[in-house]
Amino acid sequence: MAGNGQRDVIIQVRGLTVGFGEHTVLDAVDLDVYRGEILGFVGGSGAGKSVLMRTIIGLLPRRAGTIKIFGIDPVFSSDDERHSVERRWGVLFQQGALFSSLSVRENLQFPVREYLNVSQRLLDELALAKLELVGLDASVLEKFPSELSGGMTKRVALARALALDPEIVFLDEPTSGLDPIGAGDFDSLIATLQRTLGLTVFMVTHDLDSLHTVCDRIAVLADHKVIAAGTMETMLASTHPWLHAYFHGTRSRVANAAGPAVAR
Amino acid sequence: MSDILLEGSTEGERLRLKAAGAWIAENARGLEAEIDQAAQRYPGAKRVDIDVGRVERLDTFGAWLLERLRRGFSARGADTQVTGLREDYRALFDELHAVNPETLPAPQRGGLVHALAAIGVAVTAVGGTLAGIVNMLGALGLALGRVAVNPRRFRFTSMVHQLDNVGWRGVPIILLITFLVGAIIAQQGIFHFRKFGADIYVVDMVGILVLRELGVLIVSIMVAGRSGSAYTAELGTMKMREEIDALQTMGFDPIEVLILPRIIALIIGVPILTFLGAMAALYGGGLVCWLYGGIDPEIFLQRLKEAITVDHFKVGIIKAPFMALIVGVVACVEGLSVKGSAESLGLQTTASVVESIFLVIVMDGLFAIFFASIGM
Numbered sequence A: 001m002a003g004n005g006q007r008d009v010i011i012q013v014r015g016l017t018v019g020f021g022e023h024t025v026l027d028a029v030d031l032d033v034y035r036g037e038i039l040g041f042v043g044g045s046g047a048g049k050s051v052l053m054r055t056i057i058g059l060l061p062r063r064a065g066t067i068k069i070f071g072i073d074p075v076f077s078s079d080d081e082r083h084s085v086e087r088r089w090g091v092l093f094q095q096g097a098l099f100s101s102l103s104v105r106e107n108l109q110f111p112v113r114e115y116l117n118v119s120q121r122l123l124d125e126l127a128l129a130k131l132e133l134v135g136l137d138a139s140v141l142e143k144f145p146s147e148l149s150g151g152m153t154k155r156v157a158l159a160r161a162l163a164l165d166p167e168i169v170f171l172d173e174p175t176s177g178l179d180p181i182g183a184g185d186f187d188s189l190i191a192t193l194q195r196t197l198g199l200t201v202f203m204v205t206h207d208l209d210s211l212h213t214v215c216d217r218i219a220v221l222a223d224h225k226v227i228a229a230g231t232m233e234t235m236l237a238s239t240h241p242w243l244h245a246y247f248h249g250t251r252s253r254v255a256n257a258a259g260p261a262v263a264r
Numbered sequence B: 001m002s003d004i005l006l007e008g009s010t011e012g013e014r015l016r017l018k019a020a021g022a023w024i025a026e027n028a029r030g031l032e033a034e035i036d037q038a039a040q041r042y043p044g045a046k047r048v049d050i051d052v053g054r055v056e057r058l059d060t061f062g063a064w065l066l067e068r069l070r071r072g073f074s075a076r077g078a079d080t081q082v083t084g085l086r087e088d089y090r091a092l093f094d095e096l097h098a099v100n101p102e103t104l105p106a107p108q109r110g111g112l113v114h115a116l117a118a119i120g121v122a123v124t125a126v127g128g129t130l131a132g133i134v135n136m137l138g139a140l141g142l143a144l145g146r147v148a149v150n151p152r153r154f155r156f157t158s159m160v161h162q163l164d165n166v167g168w169r170g171v172p173i174i175l176l177i178t179f180l181v182g183a184i185i186a187q188q189g190i191f192h193f194r195k196f197g198a199d200i201y202v203v204d205m206v207g208i209l210v211l212r213e214l215g216v217l218i219v220s221i222m223v224a225g226r227s228g229s230a231y232t233a234e235l236g237t238m239k240m241r242e243e244i245d246a247l248q249t250m251g252f253d254p255i256e257v258l259i260l261p262r263i264i265a266l267i268i269g270v271p272i273l274t275f276l277g278a279m280a281a282l283y284g285g286g287l288v289c290w291l292y293g294g295i296d297p298e299i300f301l302q303r304l305k306e307a308i309t310v311d312h313f314k315v316g317i318i319k320a321p322f323m324a325l326i327v328g329v330v331a332c333v334e335g336l337s338v339k340g341s342a343e344s345l346g347l348q349t350t351a352s353v354v355e356s357i358f359l360v361i362v363m364d365g366l367f368a369i370f371f372a373s374i375g376m
Helices: A049-056 A079-086 A104-115 A120-133 A150-161 A180-197 A208-213 A232-237 A241-248 A250-262 B025-041 B060-075 B087-097 B112-149 B156-166 B168-196 B201-240 B243-249 B254-291 B297-307 B310-336 B342-374
Strands: A009-020 A023-034 A038-043 A064-069 A089-092 A168-172 A200-204 A217-222 A225-230 B006-011 B014-023 B047-058 B079-083
Touching: A009 A049, A009 A200, A023 A049, A023 A064, A023 A200, A023 A217, A023 A225, A038 A049, A038 A180, A038 A208, A049 A064, A049 A168, A049 A200, A089 A150, A104 A120, A104 A150, A120 A150, A120 B060, A120 B087, A150 A168, A150 A180, A180 A200, A180 A208, A180 B087, A217 A232, A217 A241, A225 A232, A225 A241, A232 A241, B006 B025, B014 B025, B014 B060, B025 B060, B047 B060, B047 B087, B060 B079, B060 B087, B112 B254, B112 B310, B156 B168, B156 B201, B156 B254, B168 B201, B168 B254, B201 B243, B201 B254, B201 B297, B201 B310, B201 B342, B243 B254, B254 B297, B254 B310, B310 B342
Parallel strands: A038 A200, A038 A217, A089 A168, A168 A200, B014 B047, B047 B079
Antiparallel strands: A009 A023, A009 A064, A217 A225, B006 B014
């Protein structure tokens, strides 16, 4: 995990430029994500955090640059290669993006059914196993997404992201809209899952507590670039004005005080 | 699959199972078959050791199948033990140890009872829709009353905007379709009437049919498909995104703010469209009579004057606002009954169009009886 001498780069972003019309959102961004780490990705609202994430997972086109995931650039590879990469990641969207016309059970089984040919019994048992991994139980299986609370939706969406046992999970603001206790639970859930399943986690977040408690490394997006990437200590020591304001603002003091004690 | 992932050997009542290779999702199908076989092949084992030391990769699928294998023997009273589990897989295995598939709800059964239940649900749904329509008419009446008392509460801008959408923007397509329908009727009439030398009566047929029935029917059906569906989808999406709840909490009546302007726009727009549509159909009919039937435009107009009266025109135009009301009310009722899912939005939009076309035709029949009995 983090701290090993040789670290395996699982996502490599080089010179990535993304823009819409006249507006350039990302300008020659470089970023590395190492295998087995939890990377917290921060930046001001509208700085392009979600744009970077969506570009990495292939939802947005880029103007220039390369993105290599497991050594493969999905844009410049065959359909089969791209599918094999897509099969190895899971994405948790900000609003959950559960299929509203399918029950929780069907939502969880949908990707498995498409990619693997396994028995209905195994599908059912694994749907339950994934639900229990994210801290829910069988009582939600037959519910529809519109009947779930915000926290439950996030958990079910995480369970669906994990349905195929991915190696990387992308989380877009996983704790937004959750109460502090729920957010704390979700953080420890992500840390537990990361340990249990050996995941690599790419987490876009604004939650300073998440950054302190679960993230191994933090990357910061500002002025259309990744201006810093490193551990919490590096961030706190930085003199960059935006970083200083972000990590030393009033809202961060409490988190700073509590942070090191509970860091993993 | 070529490589064997599970091997067994017995020593009396003691069974040793050796798991090897990749116990991962891709192999899940083969693995499941192997563990089921293993459970059947060694029914008498009293002590089972599962050695997983040679498992190279393990994910949730593999770990669960391992757990299922262990439970299968345990359930038959065997003493089971998993050995050689790598330290980094222990946490995953322990997590799955706690999963209890007996808590899985039984899948719902289909069959006859299910089909009968579906019929019952459909019948009550029809009743529900009718109740909803009556309810909406009442609510509209109340809102109209409040607006009449205090006219400044009426959303005039919103009404004009809707009128632009359902009326003005609908003119080209309505003109085109009614023109074509008028032309087709005239052509068919000429073709068949000519056989017994009655081609001039085509003018009577086109005139009466278009003014009394076809103009208003075609326009109503077009409006149900064009604007009714749009109303349902708009209101349904607003319902899904809690916009209607937001309006209510700000102290606005959604009926007054959203629905009244839409329905008034329809009631104003549909008669205008009906008039324009009828004119286009007569024009289409006249054109075909001239080019295909050899009836000069002057003769056509002369004959039309004799064949139709203002009553025919009135019958068509009087029906138009009622058709508009039906289309609008059904569309709004269906829009407000959208639930949280995308599927429900699609269902309600379909229901809105189908129901309003059905009711428009039923209403047209009732009007036919009514006008016949008052002699119009």
